Amino acid sequence: MKVAILGLGSVGRGVISVLARKDLGIVVTGIADSRSGVMDPAGIDLAAVLTRKAETGRCGEPDILGEDIVKNGDYDVLVEVTPTDIVTGEPALTSIRTALSRGKHVVTSNKGPLALQYTELMRLAEENGVHMRYEATVCGAIPIIQTLQHGLAGNKVHAVYGVLNGTCNYILTRMADEGLTYDQALAEAREMGYAEADPTSDVKGIDTALKLVILANTIWKNGVTLGDVDCTGIDLLTAEALTLAESQNCTIRLIGEVVPERDLLRVSPCILPKKHPLVVRDTLNAVTVVTDMAGAITQVGKGAGSVETASAVIGDLLFIRDCHVRGD
Amino acid sequence: MKIEVKDAPGQLVASLKPISEAGGNVIAVIHEWDPTLRPKTRIVHVVLDLPDDRIDGLVESLTSKGVSILRMGEERLLMKRSVIMIGHLMHTDISDTVDRIDCTGFAEVVEMHMTMPGIAQRSSALLTISATNRAHMETAMEILRSVAKQKELLLVEPMEESI
Numbered sequence: 001m002k003v004a005i006l007g008l009g010s011v012g013r014g015v016i017s018v019l020a021r022k023d024l025g026i027v028v029t030g031i032a033d034s035r036s037g038v039m040d041p042a043g044i045d046l047a048a049v050l051t052r053k054a055e056t057g058r059c060g061e062p063d064i065l066g067e068d069i070v071k072n073g074d075y076d077v078l079v080e081v082t083p084t085d086i087v088t089g090e091p092a093l094t095s096i097r098t099a100l101s102r103g104k105h106v107v108t109s110n111k112g113p114l115a116l117q118y119t120e121l122m123r124l125a126e127e128n129g130v131h132m133r134y135e136a137t138v139c140g141a142i143p144i145i146q147t148l149q150h151g152l153a154g155n156k157v158h159a160v161y162g163v164l165n166g167t168c169n170y171i172l173t174r175m176a177d178e179g180l181t182y183d184q185a186l187a188e189a190r191e192m193g194y195a196e197a198d199p200t201s202d203v204k205g206i207d208t209a210l211k212l213v214i215l216a217n218t219i220w221k222n223g224v225t226l227g228d229v230d231c232t233g234i235d236l237l238t239a240e241a242l243t244l245a246e247s248q249n250c251t252i253r254l255i256g257e258v259v260p261e262r263d264l265l266r267v268s269p270c271i272l273p274k275k276h277p278l279v280v281r282d283t284l285n286a287v288t289v290v291t292d293m294a295g296a297i298t299q300v301g302k303g304a305g306s307v308e309t310a311s312a313v314i315g316d317l318l319f320i321r322d323c324h325v326r327g328d
Numbered sequence: 329m330k331i332e333v334k335d336a337p338g339q340l341v342a343s344l345k346p347i348s349e350a351g352g353n354v355i356a357v358i359h360e361w362d363p364t365l366r367p368k369t370r371i372v373h374v375v376l377d378l379p380d381d382r383i384d385g386l387v388e389s390l391t392s393k394g395v396s397i398l399r400m401g402e403e404r405l406l407m408k409r410s411v412i413m414i415g416h417l418m419h420t421d422i423s424d425t426v427d428r429i430d431c432t433g434f435a436e437v438v439e440m441h442m443t444m445p446g447i448a449q450r451s452s453a454l455l456t457i458s459a460t461n462r463a464h465m466e467t468a469m470e471i472l473r474s475v476a477k478q479k480e481l482l483l484v485e486p487m488e489e490s491i
């Protein structure tokens with residue numbers, strides 16, 4: 001199976017290093033970052049690309065662009081792992097549309113295009129008889145999309161609740177453990193590399209809301225978008241609020257909830273008993289699915305990280321290979 | 329709630345056990361003697377304080393122990409819920425905020441802890457609200473949400489899992 005990869009940041013490098021290390025029968029024929037690219041229908045030397053990227057900041061030649069690879073490359077699956085743009089979804093949205101229209105499968109970790117155009121992209125994939133998979137967009141390494149689409153097939157999903165943002169969870173854990181103020185805990189999260197220079201999307205709950213939108217569309221195909229989410233972040237929480245929660249043997253977590261039967265699509269800091277299964281520590285994520293047959297199922301795991309996210313991307317790739325491409 | 333137990337030694341205790349196991353607090357036990365009742369059966373009136381989300385579990389475990397529940401007056405069930413409010417609580421008249429719940433007649437703020445780190449800084453308060461039933465609690469929460477919005481306070485509620 002031939003794969004083209006757009007984006008060589010944390011996730012892209014994770015995917016490539018795993019593909020270089022494990023013999024999964026996947027041949028990479030195209031790779032691009034923001035300023036360069038490589039193409040080789042016979043298969044690219046992945047170790048060499050990683051070294052070149054580390055040494056020069058570029059993976060290939062400046063005259064090869066990501067869009068050339070998408071349009072003209074020889075691949076079965078496009079792996080789209082460029083930065084998230086929640087306003088336009090670009091450049092990912094155009095790349096994904098182009099690949100699907102060419103009859104190529106797509107695997108992405110990018111929330112932007114799916115949160116904005118879930119219905120359109122799924123329809124496009126279906127029209128072209130290909131898969132559009134996105135396990136890595138929600139809860140990193142946790143196979144929540146697989147669980148919903150396959151593991152719980154036939155169930156009626158009543159609700160999904162979760163801690164979907166590791167940055168916020170780290171901040172809240174530190175505020176509760178050490179009595180830090182929000183600003184102190186955020187500064188610490190930055191130092192540890194858990195928070196970006198601009199943490200707005202994380203701490204205002206927008207990142208969690210995007211993931212909720214993707215989950216809601218996956219389950220109910222209801223076409224909801226970011227604007228439908230009632231969203232409150234953690235940036236106004238005080239150290240005292242955490243202490244007050246503690247006095248009740250509780251703590252505070254940023255929870256995303258989707259309960260269509262109650263018309264609920266909400267991100268908000270919530271009070272939870274400390275022994276509640278969603279009260280996970282540090283950067284962990286946790287998600288509970290409530291269904292008619294299975295009852296409640298909670299999964300806990302790493303929501304981000306290079307190889308952890310690559311795990312989700314590779315899982316999608318192998319799913320596509322096993323379902324479709326093998327034997328072609 | 330009113331429960332019916334058989335008049336055998338240890339029966340009452342056996343029927344009260346699931347209540348404490350469910351985390352409930354027995355407030356009063358009133359025996360009722362009813363001559364029309366079939367022999368060896370007694371009606372016991374139990375007043376208890378139990379978190380709302382555990383009621384279903386309690387009913388199940390009582391029934392499985394052969395205790396029949398004659399009636400469960402929801403109005404007798406004292407519901408409590410604690411929320412946290414953050415913001416300029418004093419400037420925005422905390423006693424008015426509390427009044428808006430108390431004046432409903434069916435819900436009241438029964439406990440409040442407030443911490444004020446400094447004059448200009450936002451304060452935080454834990455409010456425990458008590459209501460006579462779930463619907464009233466929900467109404468009280470709606471009032472609190474709208475007050476919080478109007479006064480620009482952050483309201484942190486317990487996560488509700490019931491569907």
Ligand SMILES: NC(=O)c1ccc[n+]([C@@H]2O[C@H](COP(=O)([O-])OP(=O)(O)OC[C@H]3O[C@@H](n4cnc5c(N)ncnc54)[C@H](OP(=O)(O)O)[C@@H]3O)[C@@H](O)[C@H]2O)c1
Pocket residue numbers: 006007008009010011012032033034035057066067081082083084091109110111136137140303304305306309
């Ligand atoms: N990091 C995680 O743990 C994680 C977890 C789940 C989901 N995600 C999502 O996965 C995506 C990638 O995340 P990341 O952490 O790997 O991001 P990142 O470290 O910022 O890397 C982004 C990569 O995309 C490249 N790029 C930017 N514009 C491009 C374009 N037009 N064409 C081709 N490549 C382009 C960048 O090139 P340069 O190298 O030249 O700058 C960089 O290599 C994001 O959408 C993110 O939200 C990340």
